[in-house]
Amino acid sequence: MAILNILRYPDPRLHKVAKPVTVFDARLKKIVADMAETMYDAPGVGLAASQVDVHEQLLIIDTSETHDDLRIFINPEILWSSAEKKIYDEGCLSVPGIYDDVERPAQVTVRALDINGKPFEISADGLLAVCIQHEMDHLKGKIFVEYLSPLKRNRIKTKLLKEEREMQGTARRQR
Numbered sequence: 001m002a003i004l005n006i007l008r009y010p011d012p013r014l015h016k017v018a019k020p021v022t023v024f025d026a027r028l029k030k031i032v033a034d035m036a037e038t039m040y041d042a043p044g045v046g047l048a049a050s051q052v053d054v055h056e057q058l059l060i061i062d063t064s065e066t067h068d069d070l071r072i073f074i075n076p077e078i079l080w081s082s083a084e085k086k087i088y089d090e091g092c093l094s095v096p097g098i099y100d101d102v103e104r105p106a107q108v109t110v111r112a113l114d115i116n117g118k119p120f121e122i123s124a125d126g127l128l129a130v131c132i133q134h135e136m137d138h139l140k141g142k143i144f145v146e147y148l149s150p151l152k153r154n155r156i157k158t159k160l161l162k163e164e165r166e167m168q169g170t171a172r173r174q175r
């Protein structure tokens, strides 16, 4: 297993649209294992393949406190979402240190494939519903900051680009 590099906003690769997974083989299992290690190491509660520069419809979620409830969603589709909305203070491993309110449907029913290509359906609410929708947005090339006002989004972009320049500067000085 390996810890993968997580793309940081505003990296343009985060806006690529993921393609459906068609082959359920050892390569796919390796990507999932590496993504899980990367998510637990970060630590985060969800990770979409797009965030590690793999542009395939694959995401993982573990909202448990004990990090032993890994859920894998391949080629996920929303079958139903509630009219009722909920606001949640969201964050993202690709937008480190930034949290803000996003309004989404409170409940969703999702169909997806498991690691062996077998279909399943799940109805979710609470944090799991938020995570599923947030990670599915990643597969469409959408980042949660795109729900915020342009002013806030630009502030976030400027802050993260400045941090990145500072990190690169530090790395150069250390060489």
Ligand code: NI
Binding pocket: 091, 092, 093, 094, 134, 135, 138
């Ligand atoms: Ni995210």
